[in-house]
Amino acid sequence: xxxxxxxxxxxxxxxxxxxxxxxxxxxxxxxxxxxxxxxxxxxxxxxxxxxxxxxxxxxxxxxxxxxxxxxxxxxxxxxxxxxxxxxxxxxxxxxxxxxxxxxxxxxxxxxxxxxxxxxxxxxxxxxxxxxxxxxxxxxxx
Amino acid sequence: xxxxxxxxxxxxxxxxxxxxxxxxxxxxxxxxxxxxxxxxxxxxxxxxxxxxxxxxxxxxxxxxxxxxxxxxxxxxxxxxxxxxxxxxxxxxxxxxxxxxxxxxxxxxxxxxxxxxxxxxxxxxxxxxxxxxxxxxxxxxx
DNA sequence: GTAGAATCTAGAGTGCAATCTAGGTCAAAC
DNA sequence: GTTTGACCTAGATTGCACTCTAGATTCTAC
Numbered sequence: 001x002x003x004x005x006x007x008x009x010x011x012x013x014x015x016x017x018x019x020x021x022x023x024x025x026x027x028x029x030x031x032x033x034x035x036x037x038x039x040x041x042x043x044x045x046x047x048x049x050x051x052x053x054x055x056x057x058x059x060x061x062x063x064x065x066x067x068x069x070x071x072x073x074x075x076x077x078x079x080x081x082x083x084x085x086x087x088x089x090x091x092x093x094x095x096x097x098x099x100x101x102x103x104x105x106x107x108x109x110x111x112x113x114x115x116x117x118x119x120x121x122x123x124x125x126x127x128x129x130x131x132x133x134x135x136x137x138x139x140x141x
Numbered sequence: 142x143x144x145x146x147x148x149x150x151x152x153x154x155x156x157x158x159x160x161x162x163x164x165x166x167x168x169x170x171x172x173x174x175x176x177x178x179x180x181x182x183x184x185x186x187x188x189x190x191x192x193x194x195x196x197x198x199x200x201x202x203x204x205x206x207x208x209x210x211x212x213x214x215x216x217x218x219x220x221x222x223x224x225x226x227x228x229x230x231x232x233x234x235x236x237x238x239x240x241x242x243x244x245x246x247x248x249x250x251x252x253x254x255x256x257x258x259x260x261x262x263x264x265x266x267x268x269x270x271x272x273x274x275x276x277x278x279x280x281x282x
Numbered sequence: 283g284t285a286g287a288a289t290c291t292a293g294a295g296t297g298c299a300a301t302c303t304a305g306g307t308c309a310a311a312c
Numbered sequence: 313g314t315t316t317g318a319c320c321t322a323g324a325t326t327g328c329a330c331t332c333t334a335g336a337t338t339c340t341a342c
Binding site for chain 2: 057060061063064065085086088089092093095096099100102103105106107109110112113114116117120121123124132
Binding site for chain 2: 301
């Protein structure tokens, strides 16, 4: 038997996805893969390219704030085959909404922070104190 | 001595800021306030409006991802009075950069997620399967 | 065939940011 | 004056998502 060239070790997948080997084992325990990861005769995990692609999407979902529990629900839906596409769609739409809300919240905070930055720049440049916090009695950071 | 009408209890501040009373005590232990919060004769915390305003800014900074440790550094700078405005500015500029990066990352993820949503909508509407994950052999979520 | 790197399992530990518990003390309304 | 609700401290616990440990096994290169 020849070593299957499409067979990826856990280290290969770690390099390809940026996840650590510990995280990959953790993902498997948490049932986040789309299939049971097969093993070599010696018991080592044998991934393939589709696993990597799924993990890259998982990275996007995780980075954008999807909790592990939701990711697991999505993985389970995909695992259980065709027929539940409306549920998958609902889950993704919900997440898209969450991400848009998060961006809106960050944008609102950003405006406030940028206002402070502008006030401090002015203060540092020419000594006015509007909008920056002085010690007592009434701080205004 | 008459009860100072400007004196706010921990419960008042909790209501005004959305933070819990536990969180407010935690913030104090972590030295996130701009001053030592004074106490009544009986030992209860007596906040004022400036504390509330500071906490509202803290909320913005925390919501936008600033870690407690950084918030503490900022609070310490403000507490130590005038003279370190360039440092405060640098800290805020750094955070502004971090927030912009976070928004950019989320926006990139959002595009991918939205692409999946569009693919699933099409699939659910008229049965094509491009871009959605089928069970085997090569999933494409 | 053997040295060294990579992998295995089960379970413990980490870091952050709260949040809660227990056992009291204080204060406002009746 | 007493009940009731808010508040106090110190420390334990929670939840999430990893991350690491220990000790054994497997794989690769020489």
